[in-house]
Amino acid sequence: MANSVSARKRARQAERHRQRNASQRSYVRTQIKRVLRAIEAGDKAAAEEAYKAAVPAIDGSVSKGIMHANKAARHKSRLNQHLRAMS
DSSP states (O other), X not given: OOOSHHHHHHXXXXXXXXXXXXXXXXXXXXXXXXXXHHXXXXXXXXXXXXXXXXXXXXXXXXXXXXXXXXXXXXHHHHHHHHHHHHO
């Protein structure tokens, strides 16, 4: 356990940041799953709408340092590949 005042404060901050990051990560994963479910269902219009909602969520996680830029690009690229393959 943290002994100094500054270490205790850092532990509190780390816990808040951990929870915020977990929430953001979960949100991004949910957005990605919505796109994949729409693609599996064969609903192109819903998949495109879900993709348009997922891209800003993915980009936001990069700007907040939750996801690496290359991983985000890979997710967006693969989702877009699946969308193009539907038509």
